[in-house]
Amino acid sequence: MANVKQPLLFRNKDVSTVNSSDGTFRSLEKSGRPNRQKEKVHGLKDRSQGLRKSLNDSLEEDIRDFLINEAELHTYDDLTKVNPVTPSTVLKCLQARYSAKVFYTHAGCTLVALNPFQPIPHLYSLDVMREYHTAPQPQEFKPHIFIVAEEAYRNVQGQVEPINQSLVVSGESGAGKTWTSRCLMKYYATVAASSQKCQDTVEKIERRVLDSNPVMEAFGNACTLRNSNSSRFGKYIQLQLNSSQLLVGASVQTYLLEKTRVAFQAPTERNFHIFYQMMKGATEKQRLEWMLPLEQDFAWLPHAEKPLEEDCLQETVEAMINLGIDEGKRTQVFRILAGLLQLGNVDFSPASEEAQPCELDGHSKGFLGKAADLLQVSLDELQSCLTVRTLRAGKQSVLKPCSQSECGVRRDCLAKVIYAQLFDWLVTFINNSMCADNSMWCNFIGLLDVYGFECFLLNNLEQLCINYANEKLQQHFVAHYLKAQQEEYVTEGLQWSFIRYQDNQGCLDLIEGSPSSIFSLLNEECRLNRASDATQFRVRLQKELLDNSSISWDKLSKEPHFTVAHYAGNVSYQIEGMMEKNKDPVPPEIISLLQKSQDSLLHSLFAEDDRESEGSRKHSKVVTVVSKFKNSLESLMKILHSTTPHYTRCIKPNPDCRPLTFKKEEVIVQLEACGIVETINISAAGFPIRIPYGSFLQRYGMIANTKLTAQINRADISFSHFFLSLMNTVLIIM
Template sequence: LVYTYVSSVLLAVNPYKQLGGEERMAEYWQKPPHTMPPHPYAIAEAAYRNFISTQRSQAVLISGESGAGKTETAKIVASYLAKKQTSGWAEDTPQVHSITGQVQHTVTELYDKVRVWYIGLRLMLAGLRLSEVKVLRANPILEAFGNARTVRNNNSSRFGKYSSLWYTKSGRLVCASLTPFLLESARVTSHATGERNYHVFYQLLAGCSEEQQEKLRLRGDDGRDYVLTNQGGESVVSNEQRDHDAAKFAELCESLTSVGVTEEDQNDIFSIVSALLLLGGVEFEEDKEEDEEEEEGGHEEGAGGEPSQAEPEPPSQGGMDTTSNLVANDFLLLDDAASLLGLDTMLLNKTLLYRRMKLNNAASSYQVARTPEQVTQSLNTLIRVIYARLFERIVKKVNALMGYNDGSNDMERLYNHIGILDIYGFESLEKNSYEQLLINLTNERLQQFFVSKVLDREQQAYEAEGIQWESVPLPDATPTVKVIQRAHGVIHDVPYCEGWGIIHRELARVNVCYSSGALSILDDCCLRASRGMPEDDDKYVGEVQQRFFDGSAGCKLKPPRPQKAPPNRGFRKGAKIERAKITSGFIINHYAGEVTYTASGWMEKNNGRM
């Protein structure tokens, strides 16, 4: 049994095989959903019928654990809705805004009809007439840049997306759009053993020709040749895997072409991907030759036989300069990456080595050399930000080519949409880090939404109808969310993840008031570190411990469990604090169980400052 209903919710078990197709879709076409067996097609048909009958936008929420098959289910729903071009059914359905026997057209309504006709004509003349193929061909593009192999799933979505299919009031599909959020940008520079970076890196290496490799200045065609793609611990890459990556690269190029991305734009995209691969291999180390020269020059004598004292350099126009003695281990690598990005090599080098500071709001600024750790952090941040911007740019390009005008208010005013929310599921891994905390926080909010809209509403209906029943206590995610994030007033005022307000406007009705949580404490630590104050992951964990480890009843955050001491560590009996330090982090009690988070590297992952 793959599909079944729980009230109005479709419960799906991942069958790891295709259960859709044209024939199966035809069985559900324009059939009342309650008369058909449980299937995502029935959910899609129900959403479409509700949209037509109510003239209001609809949303299909897909949630579940990582690897449960959410993305594939979203594809099934989207494929059905993309085919809904109204072959007569929608026009015969009773509509809210019927004008039978009356003339109620206002000037605004007439204007709206003209605007609908004009936009449709404009899209057609521009060659952007939407089709099912164009909507579905975007999937390989998004999977290449937004999916990766994890320990649980070979094709795990590492970003959330809200797909919108926009229809006229009569039910005709006019365009589609995608709103991404919570891209796991930290994966670009760091991923766990047994996992991989985003698919596009491996696809590019396996699929591009020798001519393309030379043009993109690649140093090899194997993921093990690059730092960004060689962290998963693979000693050998099978021919089957390489062939799969090469085939996916061909599919990616074909998909980009089919949605209208020109060859020139594709070259620009792959140049950026290649540049990031090269930047990942750049390391900065002390210039030993310069140190030797300074050591020799320091013993030179002046005219009077005394060691000469170097004259201090005058301060620069913006402040006092300090000199960095760090150099790139492979300057040609840095030069090639800068060239692919269209940047000046020396300017990029200087930007990584130095930062400018202002003291006491003074007009002048000081150029300060970064430490080796700060240079590495700045380089990793630059790589992550560039990739995130590239991803956003690709999504905007896909949206535009699917007919969606991002800068126009006409879309929202003239059309309604059916949205499909596909977000990565709850994760509890052997080692849980910053990414898992954000993912699980989002799932806590979705779980609360489900409880409110399904379970709580059902009990309210019983009370309204006077039904005799035994009240069932419902789980409350508020305490868990409270220890993770900070909010004041209503939930939707907190921009804790980009694009979230678009997805769950209903959640804004839940009133809460939170004090400082683990994420807001992390933000404060990162802010202090950016101002030159000594901060690290251990200090962050210390602040969290001081804030929450008080043993109060109902607290959802607590210290990690004491672990057995590894051999030869010499821990004395009863040294619980020392043992706890092995796992520097904390445990959070989520709706799906307790998760132990290790806070190593959180400061760098949370730092988005350039």
């Protein structure tokens, strides 16, 4: 029991709800709060005298009491020490800390990271990393993302089950998730570097791990309304450690790339960075090769004039070189991307004769020709696959010209499918380049950087999937944290009445459950293979999901929609287009065209796809977007459940990404959305202050009476009981 790895638990809860019979915790809890001991003792007396007061009055008084000490607010390193825990006290504390340029704060088991929107170099220097890494008790240092990193690392070193670790970084767009993940990767690449010590490992594996970032960001990030470097995909990176806990490799799993962005950008947004990098960074020779004259405008390259530090081709190319992507492959990648840009400038006009395919004007013909050239496909076949559909009836096939809008859809589909496959190829290449052989590593630390909860004016399938992922993570957080904590108390032999928590199972059942859920009904609709009707689908949802209280409908709305009560708030989803997005159909003519590409890379991207789709066609099963996403999320959850999780909640202090600007109304919404106040309450009701037994004994052992010490030495009593007796001794002395 007295294993140094097992922590001592310090409870931080209002005395009136403490379960212990001897009151030991009461005094302990009060002493845990900085400079407020006396006040709280008075507070206790006041409380017993003022039982007649209404609960609300006394809470308001407590809040006023707490907030009156403004000068002290920034000193609360852990929000569980805030008393009372309310949205306003928590908010004030965070605001005070932000004003004092303190960006990290513990919230029990979670780290809250406020985005400074300004480089703070001294906060992340190599020296600071080493300080946290070499400290005997890093948790005694100021809150920092490096504490989370170090704690996970020491857990692996300590080989405490579950040995593998997951660092879950969440927050809304622009809150700082990607930045935090990069910081964590740099930390491990520094403190767990293997290359110097072990020359025969893959050359500079740390370099490769770090170089995966600029490449994936170039291809997967874009400037959006909310963040100039927004990740348009989710990722889970496993840093692989050998038996000496040195970094020997890594692998990355990506989720739900927003491929629609290639062919459609919202009015104030941009395409993926890589296109702008090419446009701005190409040499004269490359410009000729990629057919990208400087003066040429591209429809799929809006806001190219915007200067962004992310528009740096050189950095991406260097990282690609370090990852082992040779010149030949790079040329192929860039030519394919350039081909997509040309495709975006192709417009279709209705045919002059009925029953004829749509026509292209001179300009469009020129762009299509360049696209065919760059993608190395036949121009005629490219034009035909964009404008004519092949209908099959048994062994017969009939050619049917597409309408003007259908041609546009097919052009966009071609671009999206190529980009998505190229991105997957890149991720596979990166994995092959940095993944260590299974025999070389035994444990991992996983970093999860997923898109935050999204609620726009118009929400569709993408938001439903993203918010579903957030529901899953929230469920994991709440269940894991509360379950693990409360089980620990029981193991320790402490009296504990189980705390109930807000369960989001109802919402998850609504989205993914069986037999009837939004996903199952969407899939069914897609498999029926009929023209989708939004109003009809809404009626179906209403009928089938009538009993679920997490779904509702605004009867006055003209647009077919449904509203889901997520843990972070209500989100209204439009149904129009949802079924089509779920099917995500790729016309077979497009696949067959790409399979015939003379470009070996493009050809290989679709050769495999062909085998898969043949297989799935035989089983006549439509693999929908939500099915794929649900499966990949389930695999992720399995990994998360098998690891020790650490949570970091990034908060965006203002919507305009302005340095050192704290907008209360912006922050409170995020605190509510991630349930942080609830988390603090749970932590505060439990035992948020944990000291390893060894350290505790070292510090306080001398005041224990000898009889007790003898008992613990003979293991006659559990360590928790020893601790309780010891605290009683302390109380007697006081």
